[in-house]
Amino acid sequence: MPKIKLAEKTIEVIREICAKFNNEEGELINVLHGVQDQLGYLPAEVQEVIANELNMSVAKVYGVVTFYSFFSMIPQGEHPISICMGTACYVRGSEQVLTEFKRQLKIEVGQTTADGRFSINCLRCVGACGLAPVVLVGDRVYGRVSPQQVNKIISEYQEGCPAEETKTV
Amino acid sequence: MADYNMHLLVCGGTGCKASQSELIKMNLKNQLTELGLEEDIQVIHTGCFGFCEKGPIVKIQPDNTFYVSVTPEDTKEIIEEHIVKGRKVERLLYKDPSTKTSIIESKNMDFYKKQVRIALRNCGFINPDNIEEYVANDGYEALAKCLGEMTPEETTKLIIDSGLRGRGGGGFPTGLKWDITRKVEGDQKYVVCNADEGDPGAFMDRSILEGDPHTVIEAMAICGYCIGADKGLVYIRAEYPLAIERLKTAIGQAQEYGLLGEGILGTDFNFDIELRYGAGAFVCGEETALIHSMEGLRGEPTFKPPFPSVSGYLGKPTNVNNVETFANIPPIINKGAEWFGSIGTENSKGTKVFALAGKINNVGLIEVPMGTTLREVVYDIGGGIKDGKEFKAVQTGGPSGGCLTKDFLDTPIEYDSLIAAGSMMGSGGMIVMDEDDCMVAIAKFYLEFTLDESCGKCTPCRIGNKRLYEILDKITEGKGEPEDLDRLRALSDVVKDTSLCGLGQSSPNPILSTIENFFGEYESHVTIQKCPAGQCKSLLQYIIEDEKCTGCTLCFRHCPVGAISGEKRSPHFIDQSLCIKCGVCYQKCKFDAIKIA
Numbered sequence: 001m002p003k004i005k006l007a008e009k010t011i012e013v014i015r016e017i018c019a020k021f022n023n024e025e026g027e028l029i030n031v032l033h034g035v036q037d038q039l040g041y042l043p044a045e046v047q048e049v050i051a052n053e054l055n056m057s058v059a060k061v062y063g064v065v066t067f068y069s070f071f072s073m074i075p076q077g078e079h080p081i082s083i084c085m086g087t088a089c090y091v092r093g094s095e096q097v098l099t100e101f102k103r104q105l106k107i108e109v110g111q112t113t114a115d116g117r118f119s120i121n122c123l124r125c126v127g128a129c130g131l132a133p134v135v136l137v138g139d140r141v142y143g144r145v146s147p148q149q150v151n152k153i154i155s156e157y158q159e160g161c162p163a164e165e166t167k168t169v
Numbered sequence: 170m171a172d173y174n175m176h177l178l179v180c181g182g183t184g185c186k187a188s189q190s191e192l193i194k195m196n197l198k199n200q201l202t203e204l205g206l207e208e209d210i211q212v213i214h215t216g217c218f219g220f221c222e223k224g225p226i227v228k229i230q231p232d233n234t235f236y237v238s239v240t241p242e243d244t245k246e247i248i249e250e251h252i253v254k255g256r257k258v259e260r261l262l263y264k265d266p267s268t269k270t271s272i273i274e275s276k277n278m279d280f281y282k283k284q285v286r287i288a289l290r291n292c293g294f295i296n297p298d299n300i301e302e303y304v305a306n307d308g309y310e311a312l313a314k315c316l317g318e319m320t321p322e323e324t325t326k327l328i329i330d331s332g333l334r335g336r337g338g339g340g341f342p343t344g345l346k347w348d349i350t351r352k353v354e355g356d357q358k359y360v361v362c363n364a365d366e367g368d369p370g371a372f373m374d375r376s377i378l379e380g381d382p383h384t385v386i387e388a389m390a391i392c393g394y395c396i397g398a399d400k401g402l403v404y405i406r407a408e409y410p411l412a413i414e415r416l417k418t419a420i421g422q423a424q425e426y427g428l429l430g431e432g433i434l435g436t437d438f439n440f441d442i443e444l445r446y447g448a449g450a451f452v453c454g455e456e457t458a459l460i461h462s463m464e465g466l467r468g469e470p471t472f473k474p475p476f477p478s479v480s481g482y483l484g485k486p487t488n489v490n491n492v493e494t495f496a497n498i499p500p501i502i503n504k505g506a507e508w509f510g511s512i513g514t515e516n517s518k519g520t521k522v523f524a525l526a527g528k529i530n531n532v533g534l535i536e537v538p539m540g541t542t543l544r545e546v547v548y549d550i551g552g553g554i555k556d557g558k559e560f561k562a563v564q565t566g567g568p569s570g571g572c573l574t575k576d577f578l579d580t581p582i583e584y585d586s587l588i589a590a591g592s593m594m595g596s597g598g599m600i601v602m603d604e605d606d607c608m609v610a611i612a613k614f615y616l617e618f619t620l621d622e623s624c625g626k627c628t629p630c631r632i633g634n635k636r637l638y639e640i641l642d643k644i645t646e647g648k649g650e651p652e653d654l655d656r657l658r659a660l661s662d663v664v665k666d667t668s669l670c671g672l673g674q675s676s677p678n679p680i681l682s683t684i685e686n687f688f689g690e691y692e693s694h695v696t697i698q699k700c701p702a703g704q705c706k707s708l709l710q711y712i713i714e715d716e717k718c719t720g721c722t723l724c725f726r727h728c729p730v731g732a733i734s735g736e737k738r739s740p741h742f743i744d745q746s747l748c749i750k751c752g753v754c755y756q757k758c759k760f761d762a763i764k765i766a
Contacts, residue, residue: 024465025465026464026465027465028465028466029445029446029448029462029465030445030446030465032448033407033446033448063467064465064466064467067450067467067468067624068447068448068449068450068468069448069449069450069621070407070408070447070448070449071448085369086369086370087369087370087526087527087564087567087598087600087614087615088369088370088524088526088527088532088600090369090614091527091528091600091602091606091611092527092528096751096752099749099751100729100751103729103749123408124367124369124451124618125368125369125370125371125372126183126187126408127182127183127184127372127375127376127409128183128184128187128221129184129221129370129372129524129526129532130184130221130222130224130526130532130533131184131187131188131221132526132532134187141186141187143187143188147729147751147753148727148729148753151729
């Protein structure tokens, strides 16, 4: 992975988050949540700053980051696509939906398209099993998705975001 | 609540929110305001009603009309017809699938008839963001009763007598756990609520937190009183933003009302609650792993003993219970151990919440008395199998459980009977499968999950599960051999016997139970290289039968990869080298002309 240089401002943001948790080692997971919330992902350079602030080894920070699936070391696409692979969605065909997303976007799970627009991830149960299979694009939930609808969903985002639904009667 | 004549309850659970229930609520509010009725009629969002299949749900009180599958466009009709003219909107009422008649009240629907709601008693009834509605429904009465009239010993004894067992999967007697932690000496103790629901396909804990957060807060305070802890921690998945938000609001309100903090209800009992966030690791449902995660470490389990009751969070005595377990506590205190013991069976008291999903007509969240049979759940409550297909299996216990065949349909649901049948209660996921589901593929699906979630600390789980997965993969790819079945069994036993924690000790269960109950299906994969369910793609081909094909071009038009060719009104042909076996043609064909070979 190419080394990136963090801007002073970014380092300041990380430091502030660490300070909010009193630079305590035991608060590492909360710190990581806070930082990922701000920066979108946790590359090695960011982990170094955190390790420094909390006075612990980078290896320990890395160990925790890679342990939990919620933390990511690569940037997400502009429109992160998450396919639910919980059992309810699986038996209702989420695997075929996933295959179709991978085929159309030409990326694998955990990757981002070259133009940075889309990334694909799997998640385990969003708790909307009544709508299985479920796909999330950003925060938007698509229910009862079939492989045939994949193209339509992607094209909704090809030209910017879909019109926000503000329809009132 | 008394100031309004009417309440419109809109489901604010995750499933319904995903189907625009927020917009439905907004529309209803705006339209009431336009009519100048906002002072008389209140619109509130509640927790999950449970009937997710028919969401979004809008319930009108006091007449209890239950509208299903409501869209934002329907709100106008509800207001104009129901509210203004007093006429029910017929088309939005639930239709009984067998009699085709409309049912107005939910209590008359088959889905609800056999349910008994204890843990979910407030979900779908109260506004989770309003502590007063909780209080109006006996909220915090149990806490007041404990602090005012009962000693910690008496309260603990009441929980022991009730026979409540842990609802997170293990089934350990809750009262006993409290009693052990209570008797351990310690200057500081902790109450932990395990809200790290990780079983894919189970969402009851989230629904309780979203629909009735105060019940968990109240129960944790009672637990703190019993064991002598003044600090509670909720370990909750970061993937549950709505539950986190509602819990935070509820904690804030409880603090404001003096139900959390120092000197609760004028006594010298102090108790407060903080949140700790999980970050997506299934193994953190295991107590010791959960505690390590709360300490900011990798969520790896450690050997027990010492149990958390003796040495838990930061080395202090810690009592860990799951959300659903806690949700049972206040009603037990209010109504007594005898009442609770009268529900359920000899060794499994009370009720259990299940997330009913998969190939079933009524997907949703249900709560039934222990001892209810699987048949009642699948057919009476669940409304049978989707699209009139054949029932094949029901999976309980998630990645640690097993698949039960139709021979077990009359098995009562209890901790011990499910284990005897080769599965387990688990946290309450219940996935129904039909004739199209391949049991080898299901076992592989669960193993893939375990593989992903194994923390890697102990060898049997880290490497053993990997090898098991590889064998299953080989079988589904059509490269299996009969000896593989013996290998699966032998290795499964080793992984079960030698893994460190519950994750590895139970991970081979999906394999063992499917081999046991569906041996023929495995056999067919490894001997004649056929998948009877037609799900394993490497083992099947889609072929068009010339005699049946009318050349309607439907398959041609729907094929996503252009593998189908043919002239109009003459038989079509599938190019096997291009076919990705997505099965769309098979689903679309109206003439039954496509067969799986």
